[in-house]
Amino acid sequence: MINLFTNASHAMEAAGGTLMVRTDNVVMEKPLPGAVLPIPPGRYLRISVVDSGGGIPEAIKGRIFDPYFTTKAAGKGSGMGLAMVHGIMKNCGGGIVLKTQKNCGTTFDLYFPLAEIPVQDEAVVEAPIPQGSERVLFVDDEPMITTLSEKILTRLGYRVCALNSSVEALARIQADPQAFDLVITDMSMPHMTGDQLVEGIRQLRPDIPVILCTGFSNKITPEKIQTLNIGAVITKPVEVRKMAHVVRRLLGGDRTDG
Structure with missing residues (x-):
């Protein structure tokens, strides 16, 4: 939509x-x-x-x-x-x-x-969505995606810096390599692609967890994922609950809204 x-x-x-x-x-x-x-x-x-x-x-x-x-x-x-x-x-x-x-x-x-779903006698209770308070750098060249993702991650408790430029994102890391606890980046971006951004980040923060979001998973190879130590690759469109669980897994711990 x-x-x-x-x-x-x-x-x-x-x-x-x-x-x-x-x-x-x-x-x-x-x-x-x-x-x-x-x-x-x-x-x-x-x-x-x-x-x-x-x-x-x-x-x-x-x-x-x-x-x-x-x-x-x-x-x-x-x-x-x-x-x-x-x-x-x-x-x-x-x-x-x-x-x-x-x-x-x-x-x-x-x-x-339309799916033919049988009526269930008992309501299915979903597990609570994991939350946190760490510092997250989110990068995507689409302003609407950036704005929406920033709101979602902020509501989950994270402190978010959302940018539309991969070049600016790398500059932020260069200025203060310890400023963030996790990086979430799009793959297809102008001037500097997601994997190129991760290469630059790895020279400054080899240990920081990274999530790569992509519309087409074949744009990034398993070898590249291993070489760049990418913690997770998520295919777009990103489902909120899945993103929340992946973020929490990479940051460690099982904090939830419950």
Whole structure:
């Protein structure tokens, strides 16, 4: 949703407009034609994200879900937003329908297959989410991801320094190698990639735990992970509970909100 909302806001940046989200339940009696991902017959939750921007040019419609493809200016996007949407929908067995027309806006219809879940007699109680108070350096070139992650980690009790520049992050470590207890960094960033950042950090803090976040795990090899002593590699999109447990494991201890 964040990726779709961001794209919609960029499409309406020049002239303004309206962003609308609709949800409904649909039953597909036969396969839906024209879908980006196949939508077989079945019951679905449909979420539609509609903007009133200039539409997507016909010449690039077939490429917008490709990894790293972007029409945005440098520094405004990595080209991974719609690729992540495509991956999420494919993994959950869902489908995507794209509707766009020049000067008439764009609609992304996401079809989530409804699961038949039996009613449980007893409520399932999840374990509390681990918390802490250590100092965390978070690095990602996407401002929205940085802001959201900073809020989440802060609510878990951590003292967070969130940066959009890997170059600035390395400068912070160089200025004070003992300033942080853990580093969480994105892999694909301009000027200095995540693994390059870790290489620089290791020269100053060989012992600091590092979590590497990546949209595509094949961008970092097992050999590289071992060489750089990366504590964990988490595939985007990052689930909050998983992140909390990994952070706590690398920092040691079993502190929770309970």
